[in-house]
Amino acid sequence: MTQTRSETRAHDGDSGEPGSRSLLDRFFKITERGSTIPREIRGGIVTFVTMAYIVILNPLILGGYSADAAATDVAGGWLPAAQVGAVTGLTAGVITLLFGVVANLPFGLAAGLGINSFLAVSVIHDVTWPEAMGLVILNGIIIVVLGATGARTAIFRAIPKELKAAITVGIGLFIAFIGFVDSGFVTAAEGTPVQLGVGGSIATLPTAIFVIALLLIGILVARKVPGGILIGMAVSTVLAIIAQAIWKLEPGAPGSWHLNVPALPSTVVSVPDFSLVGNFDLFGSFERIGALAATMLVFTLVFTNFFDAMGSMTGLAKQAGLAHKDGTFPRLRAAFIIEGAGAIAGGATSGSSNTVFVDSASGIGEGARTGFASAITGVLFLASMFLTPLTGVVPMEVGSAALVVVGAMMMAQITAIKFTKFSVALPAFLTIVTMPLTYSIANGIGIGFISWAVINVAAGRARKVHWLLWLVAAGFVLYFVRGPITALLGG
Numbered sequence: 001m002t003q004t005r006s007e008t009r010a011h012d013g014d015s016g017e018p019g020s021r022s023l024l025d026r027f028f029k030i031t032e033r034g035s036t037i038p039r040e041i042r043g044g045i046v047t048f049v050t051m052a053y054i055v056i057l058n059p060l061i062l063g064g065y066s067a068d069a070a071a072t073d074v075a076g077g078w079l080p081a082a083q084v085g086a087v088t089g090l091t092a093g094v095i096t097l098l099f100g101v102v103a104n105l106p107f108g109l110a111a112g113l114g115i116n117s118f119l120a121v122s123v124i125h126d127v128t129w130p131e132a133m134g135l136v137i138l139n140g141i142i143i144v145v146l147g148a149t150g151a152r153t154a155i156f157r158a159i160p161k162e163l164k165a166a167i168t169v170g171i172g173l174f175i176a177f178i179g180f181v182d183s184g185f186v187t188a189a190e191g192t193p194v195q196l197g198v199g200g201s202i203a204t205l206p207t208a209i210f211v212i213a214l215l216l217i218g219i220l221v222a223r224k225v226p227g228g229i230l231i232g233m234a235v236s237t238v239l240a241i242i243a244q245a246i247w248k249l250e251p252g253a254p255g256s257w258h259l260n261v262p263a264l265p266s267t268v269v270s271v272p273d274f275s276l277v278g279n280f281d282l283f284g285s286f287e288r289i290g291a292l293a294a295t296m297l298v299f300t301l302v303f304t305n306f307f308d309a310m311g312s313m314t315g316l317a318k319q320a321g322l323a324h325k326d327g328t329f330p331r332l333r334a335a336f337i338i339e340g341a342g343a344i345a346g347g348a349t350s351g352s353s354n355t356v357f358v359d360s361a362s363g364i365g366e367g368a369r370t371g372f373a374s375a376i377t378g379v380l381f382l383a384s385m386f387l388t389p390l391t392g393v394v395p396m397e398v399g400s401a402a403l404v405v406v407g408a409m410m411m412a413q414i415t416a417i418k419f420t421k422f423s424v425a426l427p428a429f430l431t432i433v434t435m436p437l438t439y440s441i442a443n444g445i446g447i448g449f450i451s452w453a454v455i456n457v458a459a460g461r462a463r464k465v466h467w468l469l470w471l472v473a474a475g476f477v478l479y480f481v482r483g484p485i486t487a488l489l490g491g
Helices: 005-012 023-028 037-051 053-062 081-103 113-121 129-149 151-158 161-183 205-222 228-247 284-289 291-319 332-349 358-365 371-384 396-416 422-438 441-458 467-480 482-488
Strands: 109-111 186-189 192-196 354-356
Touching: 023 037, 023 371, 037 228, 037 358, 037 371, 037 396, 053 081, 053 109, 053 113, 081 109, 081 332, 081 354, 081 371, 109 113, 109 332, 113 129, 113 291, 129 151, 129 284, 129 291, 129 332, 151 291, 151 332, 151 467, 161 186, 161 205, 161 291, 161 358, 161 396, 161 422, 161 441, 205 228, 205 396, 228 396, 284 291, 291 332, 291 354, 291 358, 291 396, 291 441, 291 467, 291 482, 332 354, 358 371, 358 396, 422 441, 441 467, 467 482
Parallel strands: none
Antiparallel strands: 109 354, 186 192
């Protein structure tokens, strides 16, 4: 997917001459980064299409269409799915647009699946939904402070380059694994953690569509067809709609589509309901469950939010060719601050913490290199509030195929890891495999940090371990044993 600047300009019809550069080009540094406006637009669209599932999935995780079918809190309260869908699109749109303009990076932001699942599964058994969102806001405030003071940047710089490369590779495997699971290509089985399809074979129509989409996108990318990922997703979606029209799979039935049924919607426009905006209680949880227990919940949110986003940004920046030799990238501090603001905004709207999505790699794979692509993605998220029916047209199986292709692209960073040196190889290996196997970027980073510090010190290379790395490793130890600590505190 790599091209020289001259090849890129000629390919997309942009001469790149200084006199011909538009204000838009100069503001986002599009030509300077070897891209063009058409490529940025395509990349922004692909990122949105790949991320659009969050508008459907977030309401299913946080809310429901009735109290019986929703995640109810300790007081029996619940979040209406339609309202969650509206604020999901609103917050993702505003934050992604802001991120593109201020940080000028091609990353899309939306409600993070790790945190929203944690809230729905664990937190609301002890507090109400407004109180849980108050905790999310406090988490975001802490992250913004860490970003603004430079503490987050300092931690980022303390990470060895080999671990940064391992994080990128691990994320590649992670998003590929997400694609395999969400498409039904990999499933759970009795007696073994995973299996191929159903009973070891591809037994469902949606999974077959995934395989077709994967091969089609792969071929187009291998042949360096402009817009290959987007074209492949569009063609595969049409095939999925035709297949559904012929076989008429029942939603929710075994062997049916994973999330949304690919069919042309009966209506296109819907009016969003923003009733959840401002529905939070900042310190109510401290009164309900006590300061220590509430603090542990905030600690968990901060660690998950902080390192998931850091890992995602590291991998995406490398994938986009924007990372410097030390792994940093342009407007690093601004990116950290806006990402923290996404957590605050997500809590304030009851849509959960908004963070950088690794799915943005699909748009980067399509050629996105600047914040203009993010601006396009943000505008599409805002439009999705009114066009919610259209977001369900592209099936998860097609989006999953794009994720697998991009995961393969991100594996290229593995060449930066010296596996012949075991003090490097083991921490890198643990970082890489822990992410997909535990379904968490933060877990992979934590295991990598701890093992890097311990192994290098034991091997007589204590000077290779930055003191900040020790501090963060100690924090991860607390993070991994937070369950027993919470129990001891009476939580």
